[in-house]
Amino acid sequence: MRKLFPLLLLLFILQPILSQRPEGAPGNGPASITISGTVLDQETNQPLEYATLVLQSIDNPDRVTGGITDLDGKFSVETTPGKYNARVEYISYKTQQLPNKTFEESTDLGTIKLSLDVAQLNEVDVVGERTTVEVRLDKKIYNIGKDLTTSGATISDALSNVPSVNVDIDGGISLRGNENVRILINGKPSALAGFGSTEALQQLPADAIEKVEVITSPSARYDAEGTAGILNIILKREKTLGFNGSINMYAGHPTNAGITANANLRTDKFNFFTTIGYRYREGPGNGFFDTRYFDPRQDAFLDSIAYDRNIEDRDIDRINRGINANFGIEYFFNKQSSITGSYFLRTGSDEDLTTNINDYLLNNAPQVGTTRSELETEKDNTHQISLNYINRFDDDGQVLTADFQYSVDTENQNGFISEPVRYNNTANTDISIPREETSTIEDQTEYLIQSDYVLPFGEDSQFEAGYRGNFENQVTDYSLLQENESGNLEVNVNQTNIFDYTQNVHALYSQYGSKFGDFNFLLGLRMESTQLKGKIESQLTEEELQDEFSFPIDTDFDNNYTGLFPTVNLIFEFNEKENVSLGYNRRINRPRSWFLNPFPSRSSRTNIFQGNPNLRPAFSNAFDLGYLKRWDKLTLTSSIYYQIESDAFQRVQEQVFITGPGGSQVEVVRNIPFNLATNDRTGAELGLLYNPFKWLRLNGSVNYFSFNLNGEFNGVNYSQSNNSWFGRFSSKVTLPWKIDWQTNAFYRGASDEVQGRSDGILSINLAFSKDFLNDNATISLNVQDLLNSRKRSSFTTTDFYDQDSEFQWRQRQLRVSFIYRINEQKKRGRPEREDDGGEGEF
Structure with a gap:
């Protein structure tokens, strides 16, 4: 219980926030209305499944509701009457803005057509495909890009392609020839890294990696463990609205x-x-x-x-x-x-x-x-x-x-x-x-x-x-x-x-x-x-x-x-x-x-x-x-x-x-x-x-x-x-x-x-x-x-x-x-919110 006390204290502090009922939630306001419509591709007239309708209250901007389209591109969202800034989004398409809309009763917005954001596609594809390196005060960040040799392979295989890193034939990992390297997942020790050993990394899929941070001169924020330095594996987390996924066989x-x-x-x-x-x-x-x-x-x-x-x-x-x-x-x-x-x-x-x-x-x-x-x-x-x-x-x-x-x-x-x-x-x-x-x-x-x-x-x-x-x-x-x-x-x-x-x-x-x-x-x-x-x-x-x-x-x-x-x-x-x-x-x-x-x-x-x-x-x-x-x-x-x-x-x-x-x-x-x-x-x-x-x-x-x-x-x-x-x-x-x-x-x-x-x-x-x-x-x-x-x-x-x-x-x-x-299409997409994967950086 002594070790759980900080967690219980954190949950106690957050409890009033978690228990708040958003304005307009059921039981706290007038009867709901329904906003509906259909989203299509402008060029092909094909329905866009998992497109997103976002409704942001003008009177209370922190109150945001919305929903996604079905297989036929149709959406139906319940909300309360009021004034809204509405928008329709879809990965790699230009957002359709519908500002200052007043909805007093259920409304059908009809057919909304979205066009591809060509400039965004070109920019994101180039970055997603290429292996790049960034130098920070205390680390080098390798965005490993599309590594063909690790498709269907393991995280251990992917690390063998990162500069300064060597994975020996037993799966042991060394940094600059030194085997005493600390492995972190999203900036923290993790069971995904095998409790200090490297066996788990030989079992997890390489497709899960977004980037690898090679930290040969760690700042005070990081564990002092590991005389060779730290390898911080940042796993992918999608930042775009809507549904997306992949299957790898x-x-x-x-x-x-x-x-x-x-x-x-x-x-x-x-x-x-x-x-x-x-x-x-x-x-x-x-x-x-x-x-x-x-x-x-x-x-x-x-x-x-x-x-x-x-x-x-x-x-x-x-x-x-x-x-x-x-x-x-x-x-x-x-x-x-x-x-x-x-x-x-x-x-x-x-x-x-x-x-x-x-x-x-x-x-x-x-x-x-x-x-x-x-x-x-x-x-x-x-x-x-x-x-x-x-x-x-x-x-x-x-x-x-x-x-x-x-x-x-x-x-x-x-x-x-x-x-x-x-x-x-x-x-x-x-x-x-x-x-x-x-x-x-x-x-x-x-x-x-x-x-x-x-x-x-x-x-x-x-x-x-x-x-x-x-x-x-x-x-x-x-x-x-x-x-x-x-x-x-x-x-x-x-x-x-x-x-x-x-x-x-x-x-x-x-x-x-x-x-x-x-x-x-x-x-x-x-x-x-x-x-x-x-x-x-x-x-x-x-x-x-x-x-x-x-x-x-x-x-x-x-x-x-x-x-x-x-x-x-x-x-x-x-x-x-x-x-x-x-x-x-x-x-x-x-x-x-x-x-x-x-x-x-x-x-x-x-x-x-x-x-x-x-x-x-x-x-x-x-x-x-x-x-x-x-x-x-x-x-x-x-x-x-x-x-x-x-x-x-x-x-x-x-x-x-x-x-x-x-x-x-x-x-x-x-x-x-x-x-x-x-x-x-x-x-x-x-x-x-x-x-x-x-x-x-x-x-x-x-x-x-x-x-x-x-x-x-x-x-x-x-x-x-x-x-x-x-x-x-x-x-x-x-x-x-x-x-x-x-x-x-x-x-x-x-x-x-x-x-x-x-x-x-x-x-x-x-x-x-x-x-x-x-x-x-x-x-x-x-x-x-x-x-x-x-x-x-x-x-x-x-x-x-x-x-x-x-x-x-x-x-x-x-x-x-x-x-x-x-809805991924080789890393296309626009981030809605930056996420440093658990690692703040200066």
């Missing part, structure tokens, strides 16, 4: 299919919106691992068979299916204020079957061969309720917003593991690797309470202040069952556990911005108080737990941190088309629950990932110097940046022993995160948007970065220097018969890692599309990873082995998609 090979429907009905008082979709995807992947041990080792599971080499061939068959749905309504109290409520649902039912063919060799002579089969099932249910109130007090920009968000997520994972022997060239005939079953139940709850206030000063200055409270709790219940000598499954008490994790963050901020001639600045300060709590429940004693993890840990911790995070953003404009910017910010990287949970997860029998409860937050100071120049057909963006991070996280591999069936000690390779002393990053990026002809658009960017790691763990020094780069290129060509052809290419250069190196990766996507049915429909063909080359190849060396590996998360995909738009 796709299918492809390997088998993947889905359908997404969007609908929006907007009047002067209400805006109803919904998106609902179903997806089914089969994602075959593969891997190869060749591990060579410096000294022969013995595996308890193989009955002490000695080997010095393990060759693993891995095939992965995935099935992902689920439903995403979003329902919402916005009510406009007047032109200045509104309240929006929405409900989001995501369900998933996934199955992953991983088959590992293992060969164990000694002096290159095959000893034993096994086939490990691991079936993992997962059911996921996410629910999110959101409320947003906004009040624009005046036309000068004074704005108050208040948000409440409640999210719950439940995941149930079950794993079934068996590893029968394929061949045995040893004298031991009793080799039998025990079966395993794992169960993970994860429940997560999150509350968000936020309020922001913007107060302009004069024409060129602005003050802003706000509060955000984020309260998260995650309970992970993990159990491991292993086959005993009698063939029955029994609980491994050394691994079975419950981990209860809580993260609470309170934040206050203020910032001030102003403009002096061609010079703009934005100064801010944010204070964040963080509480990280974790408690481990296990059948092991405290002493047994310490022995199991091989390093001291706190099984019931409560860590509190309070920090100040200043921000400075400056821009000097040489003219309207050229500017230089400078930014500074301090940020924090808080360890997530899976980095803190000390009980291991098992990716294979001999490879585990184990969290580290001793992890501390990492802090960074970052500087960014940018330059932008626009010509008539060319836009150049560039920047150089430097970041120094203390207590940076890094994962390493080491050889340890864990307790197996019957108390046996099993040697495994453990991946574990720890705090480095420092991590210095330096880099530069360059981007070009070039539109030499109406039929040709080119877009390219390159990012180079280097970093120096300095630190040690368990007596091993992991200090190193590294550099790498990545680049992308996109071209869009309009062929004869108005067929659009788009090519996207991405290359990530080779890089040195803490324990080895990674090879470069090349990926090319192709797409073709054609509009028809008066541009209401589009059919597209796209190929993801044309060369089937999106694979991670790496070499790892440790004190006890060398390993060559290659891993492909998803093979080449072919997809055909069909989109049909209802």
Whole structure:
């Protein structure tokens, strides 16, 4: 109840407003009359369905009523007698004004004919089709336009085409080569972004995105979380009156299919919106691992068979299916204020079957061969309720917003593991690797309470202040069952556990911005108080737990941190088309629950990932110097940046022993995160948007970065220097018969890692599309990873082995998609009211 108090207070304040009965409403005035008529296209005389009649009272301008036309273009609206300014509107048509009308009785306005607004169509189509970039004091905004390669794809796929952003083959997102990036939806943490992970972004449709804000120098308004910066994904919301929507269907090979429907009905008082979709995807992947041990080792599971080499061939068959749905309504109290409520649902039912063919060799002579089969099932249910109130007090920009968000997520994972022997060239005939079953139940709850206030000063200055409270709790219940000598499954008490994790963050901020001639600045300060709590429940004693993890840990911790995070953003404009910017910010990287949970997860029998409860937050100071120049057909963006991070996280591999069936000690390779002393990053990026002809658009960017790691763990020094780069290129060509052809290419250069190196990766996507049915429909063909080359190849060396590996998360995909738009017509339309998607900007 303590966390719900601000919401209840907000609703109490708004209750008198919500309970007011508009003047002239039923039961509060004279009998109603009916205003009717028919709306037609002036050129074709075809009826215009969903055209809007708006009636605004002259005596009381805040009182607005209206309605929409039916399939035959007819409308019938009930109102009270009086004087009105009437108008008839339809998307992309000129508005028909009917000023100063007196209606004393029911009236038929007859036939009203609307003509196309040609100038508006030309202007909006150009903007809607083109990918553009805007530079603000604290961000770059990429209006991603009509990206053919992501039709029928996911948000994760769309982000891979945004400059400065890299999406690796596992779906991990990095910004300028740094994986600690904060993902926001409409300016707020959201269940749509997967509670801090990126899995949900691989399930949501890319068609939902309007623009992406790349915030490498965040102002004080934003979370201080994420040392790399912030990616703020702004979702589409229709601003035009009337009804509009779209249906997107796709299918492809390997088998993947889905359908997404969007609908929006907007009047002067209400805006109803919904998106609902179903997806089914089969994602075959593969891997190869060749591990060579410096000294022969013995595996308890193989009955002490000695080997010095393990060759693993891995095939992965995935099935992902689920439903995403979003329902919402916005009510406009007047032109200045509104309240929006929405409900989001995501369900998933996934199955992953991983088959590992293992060969164990000694002096290159095959000893034993096994086939490990691991079936993992997962059911996921996410629910999110959101409320947003906004009040624009005046036309000068004074704005108050208040948000409440409640999210719950439940995941149930079950794993079934068996590893029968394929061949045995040893004298031991009793080799039998025990079966395993794992169960993970994860429940997560999150509350968000936020309020922001913007107060302009004069024409060129602005003050802003706000509060955000984020309260998260995650309970992970993990159990491991292993086959005993009698063939029955029994609980491994050394691994079975419950981990209860809580993260609470309170934040206050203020910032001030102003403009002096061609010079703009934005100064801010944010204070964040963080509480990280974790408690481990296990059948092991405290002493047994310490022995199991091989390093001291706190099984019931409560860590509190309070920090100040200043921000400075400056821009000097040489003219309207050229500017230089400078930014500074301090940020924090808080360890997530899976980095803190000390009980291991098992990716294979001999490879585990184990969290580290001793992890501390990492802090960074970052500087960014940018330059932008626009010509008539060319836009150049560039920047150089430097970041120094203390207590940076890094994962390493080491050889340890864990307790197996019957108390046996099993040697495994453990991946574990720890705090480095420092991590210095330096880099530069360059981007070009070039539109030499109406039929040709080119877009390219390159990012180079280097970093120096300095630190040690368990007596091993992991200090190193590294550099790498990545680049992308996109071209869009309009062929004869108005067929659009788009090519996207991405290359990530080779890089040195803490324990080895990674090879470069090349990926090319192709797409073709054609509009028809008066541009209401589009059919597209796209190929993801044309060369089937999106694979991670790496070499790892440790004190006890060398390993060559290659891993492909998803093979080449072919997809055909069909989109049909209802009253949208490729982004045509006139906004009635600007909406910043939850992000005020200076």
